[in-house]
Amino acid sequence: MHGVDGWLRRALPGRCVFCLASLPGEAPWCAACFAGLPWNRPACDGCGEPQPSTQAGFRCGRCLRRPPAFDRARVPLRYTNEVAGLVQRFKFEASPRAGSLLLELLMTGLTPDAPAWPEALVAVPLHPRRARERGFDQALWLSRRLARRLGCPLVRAVRLRDTPSQRGLDRGERRSNLRAAFGVSAGLPGRVALVDDVMTTGATLEALAVACRRAGAREAEAWAVARTPLHDR
Incomplete structure (x- = not known):
């Protein structure tokens, strides 16, 4: 391949x-x-939330009531079973083998139109303190390699606040926790894809999408390898 x-x-x-x-x-x-593999099908086209088979091709009720700040989500897998194990080895053990496999699964799981869509990629940034502690920035690692594969530039965002952990917070609390948490230099191209390893509620990618729109992006998509099913949060 x-x-x-x-x-x-x-x-x-x-x-x-x-x-x-x-x-x-x-x-x-x-x-x-x-x-x-736990493919994320069917899923809401707006937020990537796994959906029952009867809802294939439709946006979920939450997106209809309050559309996310990004235009659509492309998240090919669900965060469970083998995929969860790969992500954990990649994220917490900095395994390049797991990361390369996740990158290949992301590329394989994208629809044929996706690779030519973005004019730039933007990785979800870690705060510098968190990056020093962990010694590894998984979203940046993925984004650099993805940008080379797609032949498009990678734009660096910054984390303006070292926000508390999102673990244990519901969707609304996560949004509040991340309000004005990111900054992106002005002059972004019109179409950007925001990249992370795992999408849980989408609050982090939403906050980054808001920052990208303020920096000039007209359209933003959320790209992640895996989506956490609602019952696993």
């Missing part, structure tokens, strides 16, 4: 990254494991 990091192939030559079965082609996974 074009674009998979070369070292990932070397680490597991000819083997599925999930089950270690022999592979006949270039893809890093077998067809059975790929089909069995």
